[in-house]
Amino acid sequence: xxxxxxMADYGLGPYAWLNxxxxxxxxxxxxxxxxxGGCHSDWNVxxxxxxxxxxWIGMFERDSWDNFESFPWEKFHGRGxxxxxxxxxxxxxxxxVRYVKPSEDPNHRVNCVVEIEADSEENL
Numbered sequence: 861x862x863x864x865x866x867m868a869d870y871g872l873g874p875y876a877w878l879n880x881x882x883x884x885x886x887x888x889x890x891x892x893x894x895x896x897g898g899c900h901s902d903w904n905v906x907x908x909x910x911x912x913x914x915x916w917i918g919m920f921e922r923d924s925w926d927n928f929e930s931f932p933w934e935k936f937h938g939r940g941x942x943x944x945x946x947x948x949x950x951x952x953x954x955x956x957v958r959y960v961k962p963s964e965d966p967n968h969r970v971n972c973v974v975e976i977e978a979d980s981e982e983n984l
Contacts, residue, residue: 864951865889866913866944867960868920868936872896875917876947882956895921903951912943924964933965941974948976 863882866875873895877888892901895914899905916939924931941959948957957976961968 861956862954863889863956863958864892864947865958865960866940866947868917868924868940868962868964870921870925873914873917873921875913888960903955905947905950909943909946909950912946916940916943920962928964928966931965933967937961937965941976944974944976948978953978 861882863879865877865879865888867877867888868875871894874891874893875895876893876899877890878892878901879885879887879889893899893905893910893913895917898907898910898914916936919936919939924936937959944957944959948955951957959974959976961972
């Protein structure tokens with residue numbers, strides 16, 4: 861089953877990657893969504909969800925650079941998990957979906973990866 865990874869990164873606001881063969885590698889795969897172009901796939905992600913991800917990754921791009929220690933990581937991850945849960949509901953059982961903390965978070969090694977189940981309420 862293909863794996864979608866949601867993870868903040870710098871650039872043009874990339875936030876989603878697709879690994880088509882997660883059994884062979886745990887790597888995120890190729891970038892498939894960013895804040896400029898939205899989702900570059902045929903997943904039929906709602907415009908509201910794309911806008912939510914754009915706002916979320918925009919916060920990371922704008923406010924975290926050179927501010928890692930005082931960036932509101934808990935709030936950021938809470939919103940990221942919420943959006944990732946919505947994505948899982950939209951793509952359904954056709955994909956595995958996970959949230960990964962970016963390495964810029966000083967606590968990125970604590971609960972670094974959260975696998976999102978259809979009905980999960982997991983938090984970091």
